[in-house]
Ligand SMILES: NC(=O)C1=CN([C@@H]2O[C@H](COP(=O)(O)OP(=O)(O)OC[C@H]3O[C@@H](n4cnc5c(N)ncnc54)[C@H](O)[C@@H]3O)[C@@H](O)[C@H]2O)C=CC1
């Protein structure tokens with residue numbers, strides 16, 4: 001039995017958000033977790049949350065039941081070269097965008113079991129949207145453990161590997177697009193004279209409330225739009241302005257561009 005239930009190689013923006021959400025929500029206990037990051041700042045952050053930090057990725061892998069690979073795609077080959085042997089017969093959960101199971105397997109060796117995962121940063125506040133890849137060599141028990149951890153910090157969808165790039169384009173990067181939209185809403189209101197803090201507060205709550213309403217009722221997004229849009233009213237003026245700016249095309253093109261980049265990583 002390994003000392004730690006889960007070990008994180010890399011504890012940056014995304015792994016840090018998963019770990020913080022899981023610790024705050026009680027999905028993981030600090031004593032069950034270890035971290036190894038080449039950055040002392042990242043290790044200090046992890047230590048301040050009460051988890052163990054290790055001196056090497058090999059030590060982390062040897063002492064952990066499951067290992068989260070949480071480095072950038074470009075950092076993955078070097079990171080995996082350093083702990084290939086220690087990962088033998090282990091379960092490796094990769095959050096690395098765009099790197100396929102086949103490429104991961106070639107970098108790790110045949111005896112490491114792999115699960116690809118596309119998380120997103122709202123995991124930090126237990127509102128993540130995580131996509132798990134059903135083309136996995138994890139045991140059923142390991143898949144259940146991974147699902148339980150991510151369900152504890154938000155929602156979980158399973159998709160085949162061929163859809164992992166679009167998952168990256170939609171939910172992986174989505175928080176950035178939503179943040180951009182919120183910033184733009186607030187900027188528009190500031191231009192019309194609303195104080196900045198109130199503009200952010202209203203923009204944020206409007207996005208949260210609209211998403212919650214769609215999730216908790218069976219109202220279709222188009223019907224919600226129609227409910228708000230009075231004939232000859234204010235909202236249709238706003239919608240016309242958005243469509244003049246190519247809003248829907250821009251959003252669809254955004255998902256295409258991000259998904260295509262994920263395929264090329
Ligand atoms: N940031 C996001 O919103 C999301 C990121 N991802 C994926 O998560 C992965 C990590 O992304 P971020 O957290 O944004 O990057 P980041 O740069 O914030 O974190 C990466 C961490 O890995 C550490 N690191 C680099 N090389 C290492 C090595 N050889 N051994 C140990 N630690 C090492 C770095 O010091 C850093 O703390 C990426 O592959 C990305 O595609 C997936 C979904 C969303």
Ligand SMILES: O=C(O)[C@@H]1CCC=N1
Nearest residue numbers: 097168169172173174
């Ligand atoms: O921008 C990136 O490459 C990563 C993957 C998904 C979100 N952030």
